[in-house]
Amino acid sequence: MKAFLILVILGVVGWYGWQWYSDEPEELLVSEEAEVSAAPAGLGATMEARERRSENGRSGNGGSQAVESTSSSRSNGARVTLPPELQKLREAADARWASLRQADRNPVTDSQAIALARDYSRVLRGLYAIAGSRGEQERLIKDRLHPLAQAIFFSPAPYLDDETGFVVNYIVKPGDILDHIGREYGMSYQFINILRGSNPEDGNIRPGDRLKLFNLKESGYDMHISKSDFRMDLFIGGIFARRYDVGIGEDVTPTPAGTTHITAREKHPQWTDPVTNRVFDYGAPGHIIGPVWLAFDPKIGRNGLGIHGYTGDGQATGSRSSNGCVRMRNEEALELYRILVPCTTTRDGRFISRAPMRVTIID
Template sequence: MARLPSSTARGRRTRSLIYIFAAVAIVVGVVVFVYRPGPPAGVEAGNPLDRNLNMPIEANAARLTANPTPAQPQPQTRDIEPTPVAETPAEPGEPDIQPAVVIPALPVVPVGGSADPKVSAMILRAADLANANRVVEARDVLNGALALTMTAQQRTYVRTQLSRISQEWLFSRSVLPEDRLCTAYRVQPGDHLTSIAARCKVPYELLMDINGIKRPELLKAGETIKVINGPFHVRIYRSTYTMDVYLQNTLVRTYNVGLGKPGHETPTGLWVVKNRMIKPRWTDPDTGRVYEPTDPDYPLGSRWIGLEGKKGAALGRDGFAIHGTNKPEEIGTNTSRGCIRLHNGDAVTVYNMLKEGLSQVEVMD
């Protein structure tokens, strides 16, 4: 038969439980004291950081940027060889699109000759300026290098980079700081796009293209548009089948061209732009066939820029032109009757830059 515990045994048990609870309480207190939360690393105890939470956003931003975290160095990518600008034909009316501005460094010793140290230094300087978004300064440094003696590879490289960089300073709506060639203009009452373009010595189509104006009559007084201080000029090199387009004295782009075949060589000398037409009717002087713009084998492509000879072998010559083609595979060859052929997309862009009576075209060997 079970016995009830005596009062003495119950007292001993109660005291034992009290001792155990007291010991547990002491241990917990020690743990809390040792491992209590402290201030964040690098902050002194008692620093009232929470007061910053009540600061205005602008003040917090200033505080955070006062001692910015050092940026991690990024690997720099430099092309070993210059990459020529792609001359991809575009549909008529669509401007050529150039790659983003990237100016890699020129090799110290280019293939085929010794690099001019001064030119190489200017190219590196232009790369640094472009990487710092100082595009106009980079353009002017590269353009200045063209006046120096350099290897063929250096000259090709500089032309290529100037062609690429023009997409940012010229063929965009942006007006970059300190650019003497492109400015912002506020349209005045009574202004027309044609009159604005005439004062700037450029075709109105260029201002339409750059500013995204669909029709000239949509221009409104009070609007601010980008204007180009022309005129543009052209220099064509028969030995390399290339065309350099300049805005005043600054190289804008280089294009590949087709030239006259033996017996119908493209005459050297100075020409001036006589007229500009979109797909005019044309009579083949050899066969007498009359081509209409709608003919599937129409040979003149997207644009016609008529020329008038002024000096050299070009003096007194007429009937020559810069125009598009229906045979893009013949660009870079001597197959025309003396005219200068372009890819159709390039012909549209050049057409939009050259002004009748003002733009000069120099053909040289």
């Protein structure tokens, strides 16, 4: 009898163990898909950290201004139907991605990476016009565009065999000056330094150094800002580079929708309080716009608007609480400043910029 009871107990334990084990393949499939989007190593973790920080930063806002968390929109967002042309483009890009993986080639550093990034960026832009597509946007960015953008725009990966010609591998000549090289290609010297893994403010180059460049004098930079989602997407040469969290104007001083461009790029700017007209130097008590100022052309509808960081009370992002400007976290505003290019308006009113810096703001 005792032996029979032992056998029954062992049978029950074994049955539950088998049930637990049979659930494992599904988890392995998820891990395998995550591995696809994680190359190069650490890029997926960077995206997750950015998302967790975004969610945590907004958790204390309360009220109707709080934004739905990224993870919630991913898990609850239904798949959307793309227009036939974009659906065909997405399927073709996914097929190329899968083919590279099957051939043990890394899609984010392969010679086809730039073409893939450009196609997926076109799909993302198409999603902007589709209601309820935020979850699909987040999936596309996390699984495809973020790892591609990290390798293309934030690493020294050279792309020597780039099939599109977008990447320029420049060999430094005697007498070259980094900022002058940047001017020729529509880039800032800080962005060139980011690409080569150097201190952004470093000006040292030597003959024979290889620089990773993009010819951006015509294609330039695009910022797409969604007020309802508190998001700004940065495109470089038409290719997605980064998604930032932002804050916008409160109801009485709303951030206007429309198109504009960056007309000034300043580091350590002064700030004039729009209520008191008092001027605050950078670093002085009461200065709240952070380390950089990226001014909008006033033709958008109001003077004195732009993109900046934030050192005042409350959250910088995820709420409608500014005087109409677009707020960013300070370190991210500084990153954007370094990527964008110098520009100026001459005394006779001519605007001069190394490359276009277009801004689109939608409700």
